Amino acid sequence: MTVMDIGRRRAARSFRPRSGVTIAVLLSLLLICLALALTVGAAGIPLSRLPAALRLLPDADAGPLAARDQLVLWSIRLPRILTAAIVGSLLAASGALMQGLFRNPLADPALVGVSSGGAFAAAASIVLLDHTLGNNLRFLQDHLLPIAAFGGSLVTTIILFRIASRAGNTSIALFLLAGLAIAAIANAGIGVLVFLADDRQLRDITFWMMGSLSGANWAKASSTALVLLIALLVFVKVARHLDLLVLGESEAFHTGVDVERMKLLSIVLVSAMTGVAVSVCGVVGFVGIVVPHLLRLVIGPSHRLLLPASACLGAVMLVAADTVARTIVAPAEMPIGILTAAIGAPFFLAILLRQRKLVGL
């Protein structure tokens, strides 16, 4: 047996944890991460005061600082951290879903222009609808924003699918390059909108470009939570079929999958998840690539576990990243998109170099 043989004979999985264990570990990690994130910030709340601040103790037992802690926690920090967790779930899980759909571990909505398409539509709704709506209807803008971002993401995903997949085969190089071009077009569009915008609109748009969670509130947390809940329910339905899609579109059809229906469902879901994430915190890249890739190394590629596990680990990652982003240059705040790109882009390059043959280079 030559050295090559030994290398090739290496088991695909020396150790793969059971799905229940994986989810339990990831959820505990998330809880720890959430608790730690709650203690850190401009007004520090040590772990010992956390139960009182969360109103878990009767008022009598709460310390003298409880009232201030409660205010900070409930009106500022908690909604922000929960939003970070939910958006992280959406980003990572939509990445995993898109990778399954395009049968390509390098697909990420932010990287291939789907997020930019959403951001362009969101920016367009700010600039173009602002005057049409008038002052009385301005409150509608908060609701129109996620819908516009969803629409933009949907159109972009469909265009991308049309370009990159011919007769059931997806060319990975074509897919990445087309995504690059689409992102460039969307960014040019955003540039035009910036040029047209007035001062107030400009401030709103800049917020997307940078990607920050500073605008988070309870309303945003609850609407994103709703989308995440729907996504998790649909996952149960599509996960098994996504596994079969790995064989190829006609092979998936041969094994009994209604390929067209499941592609449509997945495209709409990826777009909704990306669009909502974009409408809350702008374009945050690489979470959708890094998280599923790390998980595949440990739990294997099956989507039944990968999708929910990505949602958990994505939440952990974004809560951690957001905590760093809001403390590292305090009292100022670093845009979270810069942070995830700084960590994620080298990681992406590493995957690209390791899986060179996948791209046909």
Next chain:
Amino acid sequence: MSAALTANAASFAIGSVALVERVDLRVEPGELIAIVGPNGAGKSTLLRMLSGDVRPTAGAVRMANRDLSTYSPRELAGRRAVLAQHTNVGFPFSVEEIVWMGADIDRRKAAPLFDRAIREVRLEAFRDRDVTTLSGGEQQRTHFARVLLQLWCGEASYGPGLLLLDEPTSSLDIRHQLDLAEMARRCARDGTTVIAILHDLNLAARFADRILMMHQGALTADGTPSAVIRPDLLARVFDVELSVSRDSTGAPFVLPQLAKR
């Protein structure tokens, strides 16, 4: 008894270019059929029509007296299994996971059949291996085990099924080519209808009860190996002069190295 599969003037065209023209075919249950023909003769397109991948642009394909397009993907999966020429898996699934994918129609029925499918393709030692690290032939055998599992699962519910193979032997060594041919023969003996595209005329002659020869999108010959592997037909369809010999069982064979151009 009704035919397993019939094609009535089934044609497939892209724009004005006809890939398959007016193929009439009646396949009885348990038949073992090889499709041969030069590159671009329309063999794969014909197989794609028979599998339900594409609808004929004219004419019809019927399975058990029901038009193929009226079956849902799930109903079809229970009644026919397809092995593609090459299946590319981009994610590191294990051999076991890939084979299990064939059991998607009915996981409970598949459990006792699973080990048999793995054994049939001699991949017992490869169960936990990452399929993306296997050689082309090993990958092909993995997918053959998956397709067998799907076929058997379907047959457990709906009776003898249909097995379609698109150049199944192209990446296999001679031993596994013969294994696969033998396996197909055993399936046919149990009532499964097997239709395979083959490039190797000798394997086709040895393997099949009936050979369909395609040329320029049309069915030019349809009959027993002795009736189809004939020098005049080979000269017309493949544009080579081959002499046909007989082995001890009377089956025809050709020696391509003796061909005159």
